[in-house]
Amino acid sequence: MLAARLRVGLGGQGVAVSGRGWGRVAFSAVGVAVGLTVLIGGLGASAMVPRLAGAGWEPPYSLDVRPSAYLVISMAALAILAGTGGLAAGLVAVRRGWDARGLSAFGALSAVVLGFLPPSGSSDHLSYAAYGRIAVLGLDPYAVPPEGVPGDPVTADVEEWRGTTSVYGPVATAVQALASLVGGDSVRLTVFGLSVANVAAFLGTGWLLRRLWADPERRRRVALLWTANPLLLYHLVAGAHVDVLALVFVVAAVVTFGRLPVVSGALVGLGMAVKLPVGLVSLGIAWALRRDVRRLLAVAGSALVVLVAAYALVGGHALDQVRRASEFVSLAVPWQLVDGRRHGFGLPRDVIRFAWVAVAVLLAWLLLRALPRAYPAGARPAGAPPYGEGAPPDTGEDARSAAARVGLAVVSAWLLAAPYSLPWYDGLGFALLAMVPASGFDGFAVARTGLLSLAYLPAREAGRPPELDWLVTVVRSQVVPWALTALLAGLVWWALARRPRSPSGPAGPPPSAPSRGSRSPSR
Incomplete structure (x- = not known):
C-alpha cells in the first residue's frame, strides 16, 4: 500500500505521502512502547519494579496490582520490540519528509509521567539511594558498601550490589546525597528525588540538542533519537539510571566549546565526575579544535582542573571500584x-x-x-539536502x-x-x-x-521465576x-x-x- 502511495503524485509529493505513512507507523509503535513502559511502572511492585519502602502518600505513585512476572516481562519485551521497530520506521519517515509533529511534546510529557512512577527494569536506583544515604550519614560510599550499614532503612533495601562500594563519580554521589537529604529514612522519597534529577537532565539534554540546530531535519532527528526515543525512555527515565546525569554535561560541552572553551572543558570534567567513560566525547571536541591551540588548551585545562578537584574532595580511592569493574x-x-x-x-x-x-x-x-x-x-549547494x-x-x-x-x-x-x-x-x-x-x-x-x-x-x-x-x-x-x-x-x-x-x-x-x-x- 505504501509503495502504491509512493507512486501517487509527481516528484516530492509522493515522497511526502510515503513519509507520512511511515510516520504513522512510527508514532503508533513508539506510542505502544511508551504506553507499555508507563503501564509496567503504574502497576506497582513486580518482577520489573522493585518495592519502595515509605509512606503511601509519598511519590512516586503506582497501583498495588502485584502482576505476575510473566505478564510484566512479556510487556517489557513487547515494549522493546515495538520501540525498536518504531525507531526504525521513524528514521525512514524522517528521511522521506515526515515532519514528526508532536513527537517532542509526546516524549517530554512521557518523561514527566515516568518520573512520577516507580523505576522499573533494574534495582540500580536502590543502590544510588544507598550511596547517598551512606554519604549523608557521614560515611564514605567509596569505602563502605550498603551491607556495611546494617539496620538502616535505606541501605537494607539494596538487592544485587549489597557488598559493592560506589563506582560512580563525586558529582553523582553529590546528587545522590542531595536526594537522600530530601528523602530521609524513606526509600520511596529518596528514589523520587533521584528520578526528578534524571528527568530534568533528560529534558535538558533534549533542549540542548534541539537548540543546537535551526534546521528542521536535524530537529526531527533530535525528537526521534532522543526526546521521544522509546528505548531511552525505557532505560534512562523509567529505569532511572545515573548515566543521563553525565550526558547533559557532555552535550552542553559540545554546544559551548566554540565560544566558551573554558566552560566547555569544565562541563566535560563534571560529566566525567559522574561517569568517567563520557570523557570520550572530548576527543571529538579536540579534533574540532585541532587548529586552534588556544581553545584546545582551554578546554583540556579546565576539564582536568574540575575532574582533579572533584576526585580530590573524595580521595583517589574512589577510583578503586572503577579499576575493578574494568x-x-x-x-x-x-x-x-x-x-x-x-x-x-x-x-x-x-x-x-x-x-x-x-x-x-x-x-x-x-x-x-x-x-x-x-x-x-x-x-549547501542548490538542490542538495x-x-x-x-x-x-x-x-x-x-x-x-x-x-x-x-x-x-x-x-x-x-x-x-x-x-x-x-x-x-x-x-x-x-x-x-x-x-x-x-x-x-x-x-x-x-x-x-x-x-x-x-x-x-x-x-x-529478584522476582524472576526459576522457570x-x-x-x-x-x-x-x-x-x-x-x-x-x-x-x-x-x-x-x-x-x-x-x-x-x-x-x-x-x-x-x-x-x-x-x-x-x-x-x-x-x-
Whole structure:
C-alpha cells in the first residue's frame, strides 16, 4: 500500500505521502512502547519494579496490582520490540519528509509521567539511594558498601550490589546525597528525588540538542533519537539510571566549546565526575579544535582542573571500584563467548582487556571513514539536502558537527567493543547520533540497543521465576552475544563498503552543479 502511495503524485509529493505513512507507523509503535513502559511502572511492585519502602502518600505513585512476572516481562519485551521497530520506521519517515509533529511534546510529557512512577527494569536506583544515604550519614560510599550499614532503612533495601562500594563519580554521589537529604529514612522519597534529577537532565539534554540546530531535519532527528526515543525512555527515565546525569554535561560541552572553551572543558570534567567513560566525547571536541591551540588548551585545562578537584574532595580511592569493574565481562557481549573464566576454553581476562582496545581502535577508524560529514553553514549547494555528505570544494566541516561525528565514532567503538556493556550505556551514543546526518549507521545503533535491551529482561534478579532462568542462560548468555557478533560483522562490512568522505564530497560531478532532476546522493 505504501509503495502504491509512493507512486501517487509527481516528484516530492509522493515522497511526502510515503513519509507520512511511515510516520504513522512510527508514532503508533513508539506510542505502544511508551504506553507499555508507563503501564509496567503504574502497576506497582513486580518482577520489573522493585518495592519502595515509605509512606503511601509519598511519590512516586503506582497501583498495588502485584502482576505476575510473566505478564510484566512479556510487556517489557513487547515494549522493546515495538520501540525498536518504531525507531526504525521513524528514521525512514524522517528521511522521506515526515515532519514528526508532536513527537517532542509526546516524549517530554512521557518523561514527566515516568518520573512520577516507580523505576522499573533494574534495582540500580536502590543502590544510588544507598550511596547517598551512606554519604549523608557521614560515611564514605567509596569505602563502605550498603551491607556495611546494617539496620538502616535505606541501605537494607539494596538487592544485587549489597557488598559493592560506589563506582560512580563525586558529582553523582553529590546528587545522590542531595536526594537522600530530601528523602530521609524513606526509600520511596529518596528514589523520587533521584528520578526528578534524571528527568530534568533528560529534558535538558533534549533542549540542548534541539537548540543546537535551526534546521528542521536535524530537529526531527533530535525528537526521534532522543526526546521521544522509546528505548531511552525505557532505560534512562523509567529505569532511572545515573548515566543521563553525565550526558547533559557532555552535550552542553559540545554546544559551548566554540565560544566558551573554558566552560566547555569544565562541563566535560563534571560529566566525567559522574561517569568517567563520557570523557570520550572530548576527543571529538579536540579534533574540532585541532587548529586552534588556544581553545584546545582551554578546554583540556579546565576539564582536568574540575575532574582533579572533584576526585580530590573524595580521595583517589574512589577510583578503586572503577579499576575493578574494568576487569568484568558482561554476559550479553560477544566477548562472553570467548571468556576463559566462564568456559573451559577461551581467552584469559588479561588478553581480553587488551584485545578489546585493539578492536575499538579499528572500529573507530572504520566509522570515521564511513560516517557522513555535515555541510558547513551557508555551503549547501542548490538542490542538495539540508545537510549530509557532499559539501562543495574548499569548505570545511562545521565545527560542532565535526566534534559530534568524531565523538560518535569513538563512543560507538567503545560501546561495541567493550567487554562490559549494558543497554543504558547507549544513551551517550544516541545523544551524539542525534547531532550527525542520517546514514546506514542509524540502523545498526538502533538494532544494537534493541538486542541488548532484550538481553536484560529484567536486569534485576529478584522476582524472576526459576522457570524464566532461560532468559539469562540462553537469551542473555548465548542468543544476544551471537546476534551482536553478527551485527558487528555487518557493521564492519558496511563501513568497508563506504567510500571515505571528505568536505569536497563524493567522487563524481561537483555537488554545486547537480544535473537537472537528479536526486540527492544516498546517505
